[in-house]
Amino acid sequence: xxxxxxxxxxxxxxxxxxxxxxxxxxxxxxxxxxxxxxxxxxxxxxxxxxxxxxxxxxxxxxxxxxxxxxxxxxxxxxxxxxxxxxxxxxxxxxxxxxxxxxxxxxxxxxxxxxxxxxxxx
Amino acid sequence: xxxxxxxxxxxxxxxxxxxxxxxxxxxxxxxxxxxxxxxxxxxxxxxxxxxxxxxxxxxxxxxxxxxxxxxxxxxxxxxxxxxxxxxxxxxxxxxxxxxxxxxxxxxxxxxxxxxxxxxxxxxxxxxxxxxxxxxxxxxxxxxxxxxxxxxxxxxxxxxxxxxx
Amino acid sequence: xxxxxxxxxxxxxxxxxxxxxxxxxxxxxxxxxxxxxxxxxxxxxxxxxxxxxxxxxxxxxxxxxxxxxxxxxxxxxxxxxxxxxxxxxxxxxxxxxxxxxxxxxxxxxxxxxxxxxxxxxxxxxxxxxxxxxxxxxxxxxxxxxxxxxxxxxxxxxxxxxxxxxxxxxxxxxxxxxxxxxxxxxxxxxxx
Numbered sequence: 364x365x366x367x368x369x370x371x372x373x374x375x376x377x378x379x380x381x382x383x384x385x386x387x388x389x390x391x392x393x394x395x396x397x398x399x400x401x402x403x404x405x406x407x408x409x410x411x412x413x414x415x416x417x418x419x420x421x422x423x424x425x426x427x428x429x430x431x432x433x434x435x436x437x438x439x440x441x442x443x444x445x446x447x448x449x450x451x452x453x454x455x456x457x458x459x460x461x462x463x464x465x466x467x468x469x470x471x472x473x474x475x476x477x478x479x480x481x482x483x484x
Numbered sequence: 485x486x487x488x489x490x491x492x493x494x495x496x497x498x499x500x501x502x503x504x505x506x507x508x509x510x511x512x513x514x515x516x517x518x519x520x521x522x523x524x525x526x527x528x529x530x531x532x533x534x535x536x537x538x539x540x541x542x543x544x545x546x547x548x549x550x551x552x553x554x555x556x557x558x559x560x561x562x563x564x565x566x567x568x569x570x571x572x573x574x575x576x577x578x579x580x581x582x583x584x585x586x587x588x589x590x591x592x593x594x595x596x597x598x599x600x601x602x603x604x605x606x607x608x609x610x611x612x613x614x615x616x617x618x619x620x621x622x623x624x625x626x627x628x629x630x631x632x633x634x635x636x637x638x639x640x641x642x643x644x645x646x647x648x
Numbered sequence: 649x650x651x652x653x654x655x656x657x658x659x660x661x662x663x664x665x666x667x668x669x670x671x672x673x674x675x676x677x678x679x680x681x682x683x684x685x686x687x688x689x690x691x692x693x694x695x696x697x698x699x700x701x702x703x704x705x706x707x708x709x710x711x712x713x714x715x716x717x718x719x720x721x722x723x724x725x726x727x728x729x730x731x732x733x734x735x736x737x738x739x740x741x742x743x744x745x746x747x748x749x750x751x752x753x754x755x756x757x758x759x760x761x762x763x764x765x766x767x768x769x770x771x772x773x774x775x776x777x778x779x780x781x782x783x784x785x786x787x788x789x790x791x792x793x794x795x796x797x798x799x800x801x802x803x804x805x806x807x808x809x810x811x812x813x814x815x816x817x818x819x820x821x822x823x824x825x826x827x828x829x830x831x832x833x834x835x836x837x838x839x
Contacts, residue, residue, distance in 0.1 A: 367599075391598035405596075450602070481599075482511075482606045490650035490745075490839055498655035523743020524707075524723065525651045525660040540693050543707045543723065547695075550739035551704075558735070584649075629652055629659075630839045634716045638836050641712050641720070645688055646829045648821070 367394040367480055370473050374455055377465050381440070382456040384408045385447070385477065393451060393481070411444045411454045418444075432467060436460070445470040448478060491521070491584075492622045492629070498528065500614050505530040508607040512600050514591040515574065519611065522546055522584055533574075533590055541588075549578055549586055568597060579604055581611040650745045650839055652718075659720045661835050662743055666768055667750035668760045669701070669729030672789040672818040676750065677708045677724055679824045688712070702728040705740045722832055729764075738771050746783035746835040748827055750818075751806060753788050753796035761806055779809065783834035786813040787827045792820075 367385060374383035375396055384395040386408035395404035411433075418430045433444040441460050445453045445467060453470050457463065493501075501519055509517045509530050516531025518538065524546035526538045534541055549567060556564040569576040577589045577600045587608050589600055651660040665673040674694070681692045688711050695704035705725050712720040725744075727737040741747075749768065751761050772779045788802050799815060807813055812830050816823025 385598075387598040387602060389598075389601070391601060392596045393598035393602060394596060408598075481602050490652055492652040492654060495655040498653065521649065521651055521660075521743065523649055523651075523660075523662045523745075524725075525662070525743075527651070527653065539690055539709050540707070543693060543705075543709075543725075544695075546742070547704060547739060550742045551736065554735045554739055625654065626652065626839075629654065629718065634718070635836055635839075637715045638712070638720060639833050641715050642829055642832045642836070645685065645710075645712055646825045646832065648825045 367477065368396055370477055370480070371396040373469060373473065374453075374466065377457075377462050377469065379458040379462050380455055380466065381458065382407070382454075384411075384454040386412055386452050386454055388412065388450055388452070407442075407456070408452075408454055411442065412452060415444050415446065415452055434460075434463065443467070447474055451477075490622065490626065491618055492625045493527065493618055494621060494625060497614055497618050497621070501528050501611070502530065504607055504610050504614070508587075508589065508603060511603050512589060512591060513595050514589050514600070516590045518542070518545075518586075518588040518590075519581075520546055520586045520588060522550065522580075522586060527585065531590070545576075545578060545588055546586060549580070566601075577601070577604060579608050581608050582615050584615055585611060587611055649743050650835070652839075657714075657718050659718050659839075660723065661721070661745040661832075661839075662723050662725065663746045663748065663831055663835060664741055664744040665724065665726040665748045665750055666737070666741075666764070667727075667729060668752060668757065668764045669731075671729060671750045671752035671757070671761075672787075672816070673726035673729065673750050674702055674706050675818040676748075676787070676789075676816075676824050676827070677706050677726055679818060679821045680710070680724070680828060681708055683821060683825075684710070701730065702726060703733075704728065704736060720836075722835075724828075734767065737767075738774070741771055741775065745838070746831045747779075747785075748831050749784070749786045750816075751786060751788050751802060753790045753802060754793055755795045755797050758797065758805075765806060765808075783831060783838050784809065784811050785827065785831050785834065786811055787816050787818075787823060788813060789816045789818050789823075791815050791822075792817045 371383040374380050382397040384404050385393045390409040390412040392405045392408040418433050422430050435442045441457045443455045447453050455466050505517045516533040518529045519527040520542045524543040526542040529538050552564045566579040574592050579587050667673050690709035693707040697703045708724040710722045725740055727740045814823045814827045
């Protein structure tokens with residue numbers, strides 16, 4: 364089996380990261396890993412795809428270029444949505460913002476590995 | 485494009501097809517995969533789940549697919565090129581290959597539809613290339629199988645089997 | 649479209665039984681299923697309504713066995729006959745290698761038969777096929793009924809293309825195999 368779980372587990376290795384979800388642009392989940400398994404990953408993935416689309420529309424409106432990341436802060440956590448090329452998004456749920464830099468860096472690092480695993484590189 | 489009246493699939497091409505199906509099945513961790521002609525005839529299968537009922541599944545899936553394309557037409561949609569059937573334990577994802585074949589993936593809860601969609605696109609493209617070669621080969625190789633003796637023998641068999 | 653699989657040594661052909669509702673298409677297949685050597689056939693599939701009217705199609709796979717090292721299979725299909733299923737008929741016609749048009753010989757069904765043939769002609773054109781150059785035969789079914797029109801009348805008005813035609817009483821099996829023999833040979837000749 365194409366081993367995306369390996370790649371996703373590296374996100375969970377970052378302190379504070381609870382969930383890592385790889386979603387296609389169409390909102391359908393490709394793979395997901397969670398530390399506690401309470402939230403519905405498929406739903407989270409689908410909803411976040413919408414939020415990225417909204418961000419993209421906004422970006423066009425205000426002429427600020429392409430969306431490079433979306434960050435949503437909640438009372439009890441943080442969601443980061445990072446585009447992975449044209450075809451997918453990485454969605455991570457963290458406890459707080461302290462390691463967001465590492466998350467973003469990891470997205471860049473694993474991009475090629477994920478694309479190759481999906482035979483799209 | 486001129487409509488062929490038949491397609492001849494050689495050993496070589498069937499081997500390519502089987503390899504591609506096998507890869508798809510492994511990459512997606514699917515239960516089984518099938519390649520069907522749009523007329524319902526099964527070209528190849530991999531995986532144990534479907535083998536027993538392959539003939540019926542081929543006819544039904546092709547029928548369902550054909551139906552959905554007509555639905556598309558009625559809705560003013562250009563085409564529905566994929567169907568996703570979601571079950572409690574198993575799901576089926578069907579996608580069209582160049583107006584002629586259907587690639588069918590049967591998978592369970594352990595595999596996500598997003599992954600199946602992404603990987604099957606690649607597999608479908610590859611099947612498309614194989615199909616082009618099959619079309620090109622067909623005119624050349626047909627006469628080696630369908631010749632006068634064959635036709636005559638088949639007619640005898642028809643008379644024998646379909647007797648009153 | 650006939651499929652010749654050199655690797656697996658198989659030849660597959662699709663034959664469709666077409667016609668108006670209740671004309672005997674399903675009956676033809678049921679009779680074949682009942683009477684043919686069980687080794688030569690698979691399970692018959694019928695997607696029907698609760699009242700047993702064909703909803704989508706009937707399907708019967710037949711296996712002629714090995715001929716010159718090739719296993720020849722005929723897949724028989726019927727279409728649903730009622731008027732509302734026009735699109736469904738088109739779906740089933742997809743990829744057909746041969747067509748049997750089953751005619752309910754009764755006088756009161758004549759008009760419907762005319763319409764049904766016209767529809768078939770149109771559907772064939774839509775899928776880019778020329779019915780004049782295609783394995784196509786006609787079956788005059790229900791010959792036993794009192795209001796059955798004479799064969800020469802049916803032939804004159806319904807068989808415009810002058811294709812082979814056979815009389816039948818499908819539920820008794822009369823003419824069923826003669827029809828099947830003819831269409832099978834016609835399909836093989838076109839390969």
